[in-house]
Amino acid sequence: MSESLEQRHTIALLVDNEPGVLARVIGLFAGRGYNIESLTVSEVDTVKGYSRITIVTSGTEMVIQQIKALLSRIVPVHEVHDLSIEGPHLERELALIKINNTGEQRIEAMRIADMFRARAIDSTLTSFVFEVTGSPRKVDAFINLMSAIGNTEVCRGGVVAIARGSKIELGAPS
């Protein structure tokens, strides 16, 4: 039993898009003291009314098993997939970073943004707003560099994730 080893897991849920479903999911984590590192939710099938929730959490193997079992028994939850153990998957995050600086550092900010393929989507003479997408680690790195060269404000969209390959795991149930 890997009791002490905490690992990061990305869990994808397909749920009925109905009031309270997010509260049920969050309540499960809050009520049992589990940690949510990132959570995104959005409707993915407007006709049948399904939403997809992506949760990044960390815990021991036993805790992660518990989380998945508890999520599965929520009535409006159709599918629970632990992308971290089910095979290779992709994770992407969107972030908006506002940076205030001047002179040489302004040029440096542009240079770094270029390297990270971040786009400047707003600018004043003393500031930029950059849009960056990528793996959470790439976004982390970009934010770290930016905050070293100016005052920053950060808004991150949270992790969205999907399995690689052709298999459709979390399509709308028929």
Next chain:
Amino acid sequence: MKFAKYQNRKSNNCMSGAAIIVKALQEQGVEVIFGYPGGAVLPLYDELFKTNNLRHILVRHEQAAVHAAEGYARSTGKPGVVLVTSGPGATNTVTGLTDALMDSIPIVCLTGQVPTHLIGTDAFQEADTTGITRACTKHNYLVKKAEDLADVMHEAFYVAASGRPGPVVIDLPKDILFSEGPYHKVEEVRPCAYKPQVLDDEKKIETAVDLMAKGKRPIIYGGGGLINSGPRASELLLELAELTGYPVTLTLMGLGALPASNSQFLGMLGMHGTYEANLAMNQCDVMLNIGARFDDRVTGRLSDFSPRSTKIHVDIDPSSINKNVKVDLPIIGDASMTIEKMIKIWKHKGYQKNDPQIKEWWSDIEGWREEKCLEFKQEGKIIKPQYAIRRLFEKTANKDTFITTEVGQHQMWAAQYYGFEQPNRWMTSGGLGTMGYGLPAAMGVQIAHPESLVIDIAGEASILMNIQELSTMAQYKMPIKAFIVNNQWMGMVRQWQELNHGSRYSQSYTESLPDFVKLADSFGGDGMVAETVDELDGVIDAMLNSEKFFLADIRVAKEENCFPMIPSGAAHNEMILNSGDSGVTPKTTTAGMALV
């Protein structure tokens, strides 16, 4: 495909929301509702008024309505139904709902709500019922359109009763009860995402049987899942026990799943379980857990729980697996279906009741049984509580008896000294430990079994928590017997204060108890006091002969403690056997002191 059917179904069968609810209840086979009216549910009460074949039992407090529904559900196996109003009506059900969630009891609770356009305005008697009950229900619904009502009603019964059962709340805004919507029959309802697994891979069950057959020190540890699976599970458990010759222990929730008189039954295990059951759990090499959840009352100190065993866990709820105790072989499934498969495989593989192999194990167990851990001496005139319950058992064992309890010492004594031969005969608040459970639960049992003898083994402190229900019992002429084991203390609190807090009895003595005989009389029932041993049998006889509800005030030895006991934070092999034993037992550790 199911979805298309749901979209295309006819909706010409329109009626008011209240009528949809009543029709759905009838289609679900509901015979009785426990409830209390109020402003928000008046249209529904009006509909009930016009209906002849739905009985409504008017309780005196909404908490009691839920406990009564629990008693009904536990003694029949059918979901219990509750109907209360908005605001305080709904909030008063919270303890009952939590109790039902912890003990996995199927309940459908209909709560009134302010009309949809007033939700969120702090309207009169408004409460965020779905918000409040989210954590204490298996699922809940707020119905915002009358079109959804029939689907929600049927789905609620399905969710409450399937998989691991539990309470479901349906919150009903008042305007929904008036507005018109279509009625749909059960077979027409929209598909539900909730589909619990009822049987696991046969290979896993086969592996389990192989492991069991190889065991030299095997044990079967059963719980409430056996009861919830229906009486068939208990029959199959007996068959499995006889087939294998293995010892069986049951949790508080599982009592009755194997006849208490069966020679292979070791008694209840856990904090106040028998010496032989706990030592067998500690020493076993293969453990088959069926429908129990390794509760902290059962395991004691986790790090020393059954250290040398291979553990097989059969449970219908995947989240019960590996929650407290890491097991070697998890099997997700219904108890009956899984045991049936096990029996089939055992027979098919030609496994025998291998006496020589487990003979040594049984001789160890017999040695532990020699301790006679439940033995007590009734000396002098003062009634020992154990003796009182033993006498009650002896006088009611051959009757058609159902037992409920409150929570505390009397509950543990009842579990230890009252032998249950059948399932569904024992209703007690196990998980939540709700004082005040027994009296209203007995009402639900009595309504379901009007001809049977229903006894609430109570403590004088617990029973006062829902004593108002005497009025309900009087109204419906329920001849319930309350056997009050009266020691004037909150006995279990006092026992813990004695063991862990230097006998500083802070707030655990009840100064001003009522005269229970006069109390019974004032509500229209009978009552009697037994002060001494000579009076006990007479009071029990009078109680059994009374046609009214009866409060038997049994004055017992005040400072008697409940033994054997595993002190909190201790292991199974560190039991205190009796009060004189404290010298040889380790004191409760600091870590143990922090546990409940």
